[in-house]
Amino acid sequence: xxxxxxxxxxxxxxxxxxxxxxxxxxxxxxxxxxxxxxxxxxxxxxxxxxxxxxxxxxxxxxxxxxxxxxxxxxxxxxxxxxxxxxxxxxxxxxxxxxxxxxxxxxxxxxxxxxxxxxxxxxxxxxxxxxxxxxxxxxxxxxxxxxxxxxxxxxxxxxxxxxxxxxxxxxxxxxxxxxxxxxxxxxxxxxxxxxxxxxxxxxxxxxxxxxxxxxxxxxxxxxxxxxxxxxxxxxxxxxxxxxxxxxxxxxxxxxxxxxxxxxxxxxxxxxxxxxxxxx
Numbered sequence: 001x002x003x004x005x006x007x008x009x010x011x012x013x014x015x016x017x018x019x020x021x022x023x024x025x026x027x028x029x030x031x032x033x034x035x036x037x038x039x040x041x042x043x044x045x046x047x048x049x050x051x052x053x054x055x056x057x058x059x060x061x062x063x064x065x066x067x068x069x070x071x072x073x074x075x076x077x078x079x080x081x082x083x084x085x086x087x088x089x090x091x092x093x094x095x096x097x098x099x100x101x102x103x104x105x106x107x108x109x110x111x112x113x114x115x116x117x118x119x120x121x122x123x124x125x126x127x128x129x130x131x132x133x134x135x136x137x138x139x140x141x142x143x144x145x146x147x148x149x150x151x152x153x154x155x156x157x158x159x160x161x162x163x164x165x166x167x168x169x170x171x172x173x174x175x176x177x178x179x180x181x182x183x184x185x186x187x188x189x190x191x192x193x194x195x196x197x198x199x200x201x202x203x204x205x206x207x208x209x210x211x212x213x214x215x216x217x218x219x220x221x222x223x224x225x226x227x228x229x230x231x232x233x234x235x236x237x238x239x240x241x242x243x244x245x246x247x248x249x250x251x252x253x254x255x256x257x258x259x260x261x262x263x264x265x266x267x268x269x270x271x272x273x274x275x276x277x278x
Contacts, residue, residue, distance in 0.1 A: 038155055038182035042214065042274040043074040047242030047249070048097035051189065051214065052078055053180055057153035061180075063090040063189055065101035067242075072101045072108070074273065085110040088149070088157075089138075092191035093117055093175040094126040103132045111138045115149075118142040118164040119174050143176045145206075155182045160206050161193070172217065173197030179210050185278025188232055190216030190223070198228040208232050212276065213263070215239045219250020229261045236264050243269040 036056045043050040045066030052075065053061040060079070065071045075086075086109050091099050094117075105111065106129075114133050121127075133140060144164045149157040161177035168174055175191025188210035193201070194217065201208070213234035216223035218241045237258050241249045250267065258265050266274050 038180070038185060038278040040180070040187060040276040040278075041074070041078050042238055042240055042268060042276075043071055043078075044268040044272045044274075045070040045074070045240070047218065047245045047247070048100070049092070049214075049218075049240050050074065050098075050101070051240075053155070054079075055151055055153045055155040055182070057151065058083075059087045059151045059153060059155070060085075061088045061090060061157070062086055062105070063178075064092050064098040065089070065105060067097040067100050069101050069104060072104050075105070075109075084108075085112065087112045087151070088115060089113070090115045090157075090176060090178070091117070091129075092177075092189065093171045094119075094121045094123065094129075095171065095192065096125055098192075099126075099129060102129055106132050106136050106138060111136065113139045113141055115141045115143055115176065117162055117166070117171075117174050117176050118144070119162075119166055119171060121171065143178075155180065160188075160208060161197070161201050163204075168197060168200060170194070170197075173200070175216075177201065177208075179208070182278045184211075186210040187212040187214060187276070187278075188234070189214045192217040192220075192223070194220070194222045195225040195228070198223070198225050202227060202231055211235050213237045215250070215254070215258075215265075217249075218245075218247070219254045219267075220247070221251035221253045224254050224257060226257055226261070229257060229263065234263055236266065238274055239265060239267045241267060241269050245269075 039054045041052045048067035049064040050066040050071035051063045145159050158179040162174040166174045172192035179188045208231050213232050219239040239250045
């Protein structure tokens with residue numbers, strides 16, 4: 001009799017544990033189901049960049065892939081468990097701290113397209129990335145400000161920079177600069193653009209006004225000039241940076257310029273992943 005009761009209790013405990021786990025998974029999945037908003041996750045990938053956009057229809061965009069495989073792990077945490085596809089990968093420019101996870105993402109996910117700056121770069125890691133994309137049958141798209149990307153669900157990627165063909169020599173200054181918009185919400189991704197690139201962009205009369213600024217070059221001293229910040233006029237600035245990095249990012253001068261412009265700042269090294277919703 002005691003053995004029967006013991007088995008019965010174990011069975012009830014097992015069912016309770018199974019039910020609790022099922023509820024946890026269900027709640028976790030509901031939090032990642034498209035809900036009529038544009039959701040943006042600025043991943044905490046250390047000294048690098050990676051950001052996931054999920055539109056109201058469930059279409060996904062990954063902008064940059066960080067300095068290691070952290071972005072791949074973050075995808076697993078932020079995408080629905082059943083989701084094994086990404087509609088668009090965007091490589092702002094071919095620095096390893098922006099695309100190290102891309103090769104593995106291309107192998108593990110069905111990627112519908114890869115957006116690249118219209119530049120020539122012969123470095124081995126970048127050429128290897130292109131080879132993997134070709135091997136996986138992923139179409140390559142050269143960024144062109146004359147051709148924005150409309151996902152037909154209210155989300156538009158407004159490609160602002162670089163021109164095609166490019167005007168500057170430095171790969172940082174040829175970073176893809178794009179503004180994602182949905183309804184009245186907007187976020188500007190500034191790549192690793194320096195003050196020189198900012199001035200060139202502004203001199204061409206390009207409208208960069210956005211509610212949120214993903215700060216260029218991890219808060220480098222030589223990015224986010226006063227003129228550029230005034231043109232963007234964001235309500236919030238986000239800096240993706242590694243804790244105690246070797247570059248001194250974000251630089252105190254940049255933080256001072258942001259403070260002088262009365263722009264609140266959030267930093268991944270302090271908060272971890274930063275989530276936004278429009």
